[in-house]
Amino acid sequence: MPTVNAYAAPGAAEPLVKTTIERRELGPHDVLIEIKYAGICHSDIHTVRGDWGPQQYPLTPGHEIAGVVTEVGNEVTKHSVGDRVGVGCMVNSCGHCVNCEKGNEQYCLVGNVGTYGAVDRDGTITQGGYSTHVVVTEDFVLRIPDGLDLDVATPLLCAGITTYSPLNRWGAGPGKKVAVVGLGGLGHMGVKIAHAMGAEVTVLSQSLKKKEDGLRLGADHYYATSDPETFEKLAGTFDVILNTVSAPIDLNAYLGLLAAGGAMVSVGAPPESLAVNAFSLIGGGKTLAGSMIGGIRETQEMLDFCAEHGFGADIELIPAEQINEAYERVLASDVRYRFVIDAATF
Numbered sequence: 001m002p003t004v005n006a007y008a009a010p011g012a013a014e015p016l017v018k019t020t021i022e023r024r025e026l027g028p029h030d031v032l033i034e035i036k037y038a039g040i041c042h043s044d045i046h047t048v049r050g051d052w053g054p055q056q057y058p059l060t061p062g063h064e065i066a067g068v069v070t071e072v073g074n075e076v077t078k079h080s081v082g083d084r085v086g087v088g089c090m091v092n093s094c095g096h097c098v099n100c101e102k103g104n105e106q107y108c109l110v111g112n113v114g115t116y117g118a119v120d121r122d123g124t125i126t127q128g129g130y131s132t133h134v135v136v137t138e139d140f141v142l143r144i145p146d147g148l149d150l151d152v153a154t155p156l157l158c159a160g161i162t163t164y165s166p167l168n169r170w171g172a173g174p175g176k177k178v179a180v181v182g183l184g185g186l187g188h189m190g191v192k193i194a195h196a197m198g199a200e201v202t203v204l205s206q207s208l209k210k211k212e213d214g215l216r217l218g219a220d221h222y223y224a225t226s227d228p229e230t231f232e233k234l235a236g237t238f239d240v241i242l243n244t245v246s247a248p249i250d251l252n253a254y255l256g257l258l259a260a261g262g263a264m265v266s267v268g269a270p271p272e273s274l275a276v277n278a279f280s281l282i283g284g285g286k287t288l289a290g291s292m293i294g295g296i297r298e299t300q301e302m303l304d305f306c307a308e309h310g311f312g313a314d315i316e317l318i319p320a321e322q323i324n325e326a327y328e329r330v331l332a333s334d335v336r337y338r339f340v341i342d343a344a345t346f
Helices: 044-048 150-158 159-169 185-197 211-217 228-233 251-255 278-282 296-309 320-331
Strands: 003-008 016-022 030-039 066-074 084-087 091-094 133-137 177-181 201-203 223-225 238-243 258-266 285-292 315-318 338-342
Touching: 003 201, 030 084, 030 150, 044 320, 066 133, 066 150, 084 150, 091 133, 091 211, 150 159, 150 296, 150 315, 150 338, 159 185, 159 238, 177 185, 185 201, 185 211, 185 296, 201 211, 211 223, 223 258, 251 258, 251 278, 315 320, 320 338
Parallel strands: 177 201, 177 238, 201 223, 238 258, 258 285, 315 338
Antiparallel strands: 003 016, 030 066, 030 133, 030 338, 066 084
C-alpha cells in the first residue's frame, strides 16, 4: 500500500498531528488524486472530537478535496491523468438501491460511504483529505470546470452542494423570496447561489455585524434576528427559508416568516431536538424539511453552475500547521468564510 503524508487526530481530545497514512493500491476503477487543497468543515471538528459518536483513531478528516489526477485504473473511463477533480462527502455507495439509481447516493439505503471515518466496501476505515493523495472509485470523482480555481472550488464539495441542493429542489429563482439563516461557511454559499439563481435574497443573522459582507455576496436585504421587530416586519414573507446554523433556534418563530405554502429547510444539525407546534405548519400549509448534501450528478451540476456564474467560496488559505488553530477559530465563528489547507504543506 502507498504511504502518504497526512494530518490526523490521535484521539477525541487531542490536537491533530502530522503523520503518514496508507492508501489502497489502485484498482481497475480507481483514480489516484494528488490533493492540492483540502477544506475545513465544521463537520470535521464534530467528527474527530466524537460529538457525533465514537470514532476509530487515528483519524484523518477532510471531505472537501480538490486536486489533479495522477494515475487511473485500467478500466477507468470517466477521468484521465491531468484532470482537475474534486471529492466531496462520500466515496462510495451500493449503486443499486432505488435512491442510488435515482442519483441520490447520499441517501443510499445500504448507507453511503463517508470520505473519512466510515467502513468502505473492502472493510477498511476511510481516511480523508488532510493528506497529499487519495484513491477514490471513479464514480465518486467530480470534474472541476476550468472556470473555477481549485482553492475556491474546494469548499463547494460540501458547503456548495449542501446549499445548492435544497435551493434547487425548492425552486429558488426569479420571483421567489429566499431567506438564509446565518452567514457562515454554509450561509455565505447559500446567499451566493440563491442570488445567482435569480431569487430575492435576505440574510437573517443574530446581528448586523456582517451586513456589509452579506450585501456584497448578493443579499438584497439583511436583518438582525436579535431584534424582535424583525419577526413582526417579515411575517408571511418568504417562499423558502434555508436554515444553515447548527445552534438551536425557535422554529415556530421562523416558520411564521414563511408565506402560505412556503418551506423552511434545515441543513445545519443542532445537537438537541427542537420543538415544533403543529399549528405553525398547519396554519398556512407550510413545510419543515431537511436536506443533506446532494448526489454525484447534482454535485457536478452545482460545480458547473458556479463556474458559469463565476464564483467559488470566500476562503482563507492556511498551511497545515495551522489546522488546530483554525479549528478553534471555526468554533469562535472567526473565519470569513471557509478555511482551506494548502496540501503542499502536509
